[in-house]
Amino acid sequence: MKRNLRILLLLPIIASLASCNNDSSSLPPSSSAPSSSTSSSGQAEYVDYIHDSNVKLTLAYEGKSFVKDGIQKVTLDTCIDGDTAHFDAGSDGKIKARYYGIDTPESTGKVQPFGRGASNFNKEKLEAANENGTIVITGVHLDEYVPPEFDSTGSRYVTLIWINTEKKDAKPEELVLLNLWIVQEGWSNVKNVLDLPDFADTFYAAEKQAQALKLNLFSGEDDPLFNYGDYEDASLLDIKKEIVASIQDPEHKNAYDNKKVRIVGTVAGYSNSILYIQNYDAEADEYAGINFYVGMGEPSTAFKTVGTYIECCGLGVDSDTFGFQLTDGNFNILSTAENVAKVLIPADENVDEFALHTFEFKPGELKEANFEILNCSVELTEEVTVVGGYTNTDNNETTLYVEDSAGNELDYDIFVPFIYRPDPNNFRLKYDDYTDYVGQKFLIKGVYTYHRFSSGRIGYQINPSNSNDIVLVEEEA
Numbered sequence: 001m002k003r004n005l006r007i008l009l010l011l012p013i014i015a016s017l018a019s020c021n022n023d024s025s026s027l028p029p030s031s032s033a034p035s036s037s038t039s040s041s042g043q044a045e046y047v048d049y050i051h052d053s054n055v056k057l058t059l060a061y062e063g064k065s066f067v068k069d070g071i072q073k074v075t076l077d078t079c080i081d082g083d084t085a086h087f088d089a090g091s092d093g094k095i096k097a098r099y100y101g102i103d104t105p106e107s108t109g110k111v112q113p114f115g116r117g118a119s120n121f122n123k124e125k126l127e128a129a130n131e132n133g134t135i136v137i138t139g140v141h142l143d144e145y146v147p148p149e150f151d152s153t154g155s156r157y158v159t160l161i162w163i164n165t166e167k168k169d170a171k172p173e174e175l176v177l178l179n180l181w182i183v184q185e186g187w188s189n190v191k192n193v194l195d196l197p198d199f200a201d202t203f204y205a206a207e208k209q210a211q212a213l214k215l216n217l218f219s220g221e222d223d224p225l226f227n228y229g230d231y232e233d234a235s236l237l238d239i240k241k242e243i244v245a246s247i248q249d250p251e252h253k254n255a256y257d258n259k260k261v262r263i264v265g266t267v268a269g270y271s272n273s274i275l276y277i278q279n280y281d282a283e284a285d286e287y288a289g290i291n292f293y294v295g296m297g298e299p300s301t302a303f304k305t306v307g308t309y310i311e312c313c314g315l316g317v318d319s320d321t322f323g324f325q326l327t328d329g330n331f332n333i334l335s336t337a338e339n340v341a342k343v344l345i346p347a348d349e350n351v352d353e354f355a356l357h358t359f360e361f362k363p364g365e366l367k368e369a370n371f372e373i374l375n376c377s378v379e380l381t382e383e384v385t386v387v388g389g390y391t392n393t394d395n396n397e398t399t400l401y402v403e404d405s406a407g408n409e410l411d412y413d414i415f416v417p418f419i420y421r422p423d424p425n426n427f428r429l430k431y432d433d434y435t436d437y438v439g440q441k442f443l444i445k446g447v448y449t450y451h452r453f454s455s456g457r458i459g460y461q462i463n464p465s466n467s468n469d470i471v472l473v474e475e476e477a
Helices: 001-009 015-021 113-130 178-186 197-211 236-248
Strands: 036-037 043-047 071-073 073-081 084-089 094-099 134-138 157-164 258-269 274-281 286-293 309-319 321-327 342-345 359-363 376-380 384-392 396-401 409-416 441-452 458-463 472-473
Touching: 015 197, 043 197, 073 113, 073 197, 094 178, 113 134, 113 178, 157 178, 178 197, 236 258, 236 274, 236 286, 236 321, 258 286, 258 376, 274 376, 286 309, 286 376, 286 441, 321 441, 384 409, 409 441
Parallel strands: 094 157, 286 321, 359 376, 409 458
Antiparallel strands: 036 043, 071 134, 073 084, 084 094, 134 157, 258 274, 258 309, 274 286, 309 321, 309 342, 376 441, 384 396, 384 441, 396 409, 441 458, 441 472
């Protein structure tokens, strides 16, 4: 579509149509060209660009591999935010997909206005397509079968997401482009579509229409889902009570969801972009902990050192994978912002009242759903034997199934989100697959936490912070 034609399509648009466009509960009817409504003056008011005949998938996807061919029908694993999701690609494993051509506001490590709404929209469409329709992911090269490309992180693929929310095994031409749909609904600006020259004009036309209709990101209004308020002091014990209530009753609404809180506690561990913080409530004589997702950027070392007593601010959110957690923190030690984390007592000085307490258990004594120590530091006083597991090679995450010395399978797993190096004097020796662990005995230290499976089931695990928390027990000669 040429730019002068795009301008003709974008004649003055009546902004009052914005509210009806926000209702995106169902897929618009299929057509070979954009559908539109027309005012009494005959001017175009709303164009449904996701049905633009220029924006169609023409490659067949049946029997194709995304990793090898750049196209595949997949199922949804987890929706991460407005422009990122993980998909199950069968033998290709989990595909981490970063949507090409868009950049929605943040809703995970950092939280920005309209980020949660963008995430909700993405999740709504993906879940509908996953349950009732079809999801196909492709790379950005749509004229041939070629392997996809990674984004700058090296772990996420640059992708186009094609969906039909109502028809199983839909034909390629019956799919619409979710990337474009997100722009059309005003959840994102267009971000560099040079690799899609045939689609570029349609993307920009959809963006300008969303701006004219003042949809969501372009509304000029406050985001009703964003917390613009101040931080409030909160105890980890009170937060833990809400987490436990949500685990025991999935219908329970966590009182700290979307709340901005200020907490204090001792660093119990750090791994996989998650800072674990625990604190002791003297009045209740009880420990409580929280996991704080810090995002893609590394926090200053001062905040990652186990045993450091800190104050930090964050936003409470529910994660589909990790349950309730804090996010949107500021761990830049050079920052002067109000919400910047503070080191109250360095680890090497924190030896009295706020020193880190580690719970000790024999392997069989530690049971699942042990809420007394949730998100707190634990140590197994006897070795466990690894009997199985699985590894996500894309990000070096390994889950280990373990049993005690009597051969009893334990109620929890060991989650290792790094390449384990058992010998500090031999850096070349490494375990990067679960099979490297099987049959061997280990002493384990880490944080006892939980996660949600896509089925909704709750699983419990110990998360070591580094190789020092996993000690290989050598067999006696």
